[in-house]
Amino acid sequence: MTRPTQTGLSLDTDVMVLGGGPAGAWAAISAAEAGARVVLADKGYLGTSGAAASGGNNLWYLPEDESLRARAVADREALGGRLTDRRWMERVQTETYRQINRLAEWGYPFPRDEHGNERRSSLQGPEYMRRLRRKVHRSGVHILDHHPALELLTDADGTVSGAAGLRRQEGWTRWQARAGAVVLATGGCAFLSGAFGLNVDTGDGHLMAAELGAELSGMEFSSVYGRSPAFGNHTKGLMMQFASYYDASGRPLEAEGHKGAELIARRLAAGRPVHARLDRAPTALRQSMRQAQPNYFLPLDKAGVDPFDEAYPLRLVFEGTVRGTGGLRLLTPDCATGVPGLYAAGDVATRELVTGAASGGGSLNGAWAISSGTWAGGGAARFARNRGALPPRHNLRPAGTTALRAAPPGGHPTTRAEVDETVTTVQKEVLPLDRNYFRTADRLHTSLRTLDTLWGRLADQPAATDGRTMLRAREAAAMTAHARWMYRAALAREESRGVHRRDDRPGTAARFEHRLMVSGLEQLDVRADPVLPVLTAKGTRAARIAAGDASQERRVS
């Protein structure tokens, strides 16, 4: 067993980026372009880590057509349950368009359509992330793969001044980076549900930020599940537009549209099988379908299932706040979290501003990673530059609490079995469909009692002695905190809206047309966000353009 030691890697930098998915990569590129020295540390490997790397990524990449873009905003506003902010949506459209065009200049091999035009609204994950890694590297960023972060560091005034963690493939020794500012790009939280590529997403950054008092928003919009073959974990849903659904005896189920999705979930929650077959796919399209979503077909091919011909059993796999929308609340256009020196990008940040109560999966999350990464990287670089010299090392204070401090005299270090039990306890509350997909006040209260008790135990949990257990213990603590934020917000939103379904409160309530903030670790606090949604109905984009008011872009709250 290897013990983490104090002898490890010690670095100084202007901007520290935690997380090597697309949001972290774009943040690193952006900070480097702003003139900052940048270090990027990922728990895994920049190129394969995160939700984007293993799948296809459709993007909110729209042509420069004002009426089309305005219509897209209005559509998403309705879908998002009127909790969005159209200024942020417009910024995302503009920034995504700009950056994807740069990605094309850097050589990403986009396809061409039958007219010979490049189509840039989709990225294949492995190719995308390999190209981004190359760009990050060429930008002079110091990349640290397999360097999970455990905690943030602050100076004496509480300004974030770096991060510290473990070197997973260097004998679990320690690393510590002193930095002028930190960008969290650690992804959402999928609770180790096993969903395709999401086990690295355990909500680590949310916990680190909350330990410094950061607030979260939209945590009730966390009940998102993906459809996968029952034997696997591949939650790629786009091709399901051609699916028919059957019961166990082969009888078709009426599973069209929104109601149909709920019917499938209710059947599966009740333990009744649902089978799918892509028998509504026109034959002429089938090759294109394979080329569009190779990793929808890959596991089926490997299992010897021809989905056009053969119905296969489905299950729903929990994707938490990866495909859900909740995360750290943002206070400024450059994605500041409110904790001085701390910025957030991608799925660790709330996506409510652009997706509202609806899932951001299937194009908005991908665009959000690019845009928020770019803004957060720039914001962090500016913060570091304005701040000047780094604080002296002896003034750095570790901000992590649970599972990181040595066992007191007479106590024992946390064991792997204890940590595994924590994970199982949390998963029992958040994974089942009848707990989380279909919510009621009673069940939320019951889960919260269990989770609050669990947190009470974890709050004083000492560190493990081996690095792998120490890391998993932090992940387990992060998941526990995440589950509590989710359910406290879900309890406070006494209605159904978007992906948040309350069986005891069906239908939306006008009095809840605002976002909910949640904060705290021991005591949780939920309140209405005083910043109200900004909706198209209050003034169209076209009207603003006509008035020549470009300054709006800078006044996003």
Added chain:
Amino acid sequence: MIEVVSRSRCVGCDLCIRVCPTDVFERDTDGIPVIARQEDCQTCFSCEIYCPVDALYVAPLTGPAPDGSPHREEEHLAATGALGAYRRTVGWGGGRTPGSRYDRNHLFTAGMTGQPGTRPNPLSGPGLPQAESPGPDLASPH
């Protein structure tokens, strides 16, 4: 989950150890990677794509393949072309065209979230043609 590291194909480049996002592999004493923590595998297929010599196989199952499963038999996987199949699709490796050049997602996202164009209509249904059986039990695929 990862099932096979072909010792005969492996050239010991350690790329799989480096790229695995959940740190599943360890370097064996003879330099060949071994599957040290299969339970941590998230079935993302990344190692398969990166392996330059098609020495790895990730089964499509969320749990370990049972004894005797063809998902664990290297010879069978090699004979059926399963080794390296995904890398071919992604178009990585010398002389191949990146799979992204053939990306046809725009056909299937047309009209969604503001994308221009119209999606092809699915055939009317459900139930075309009438399902005769719900398909085999795939909990332990053949």
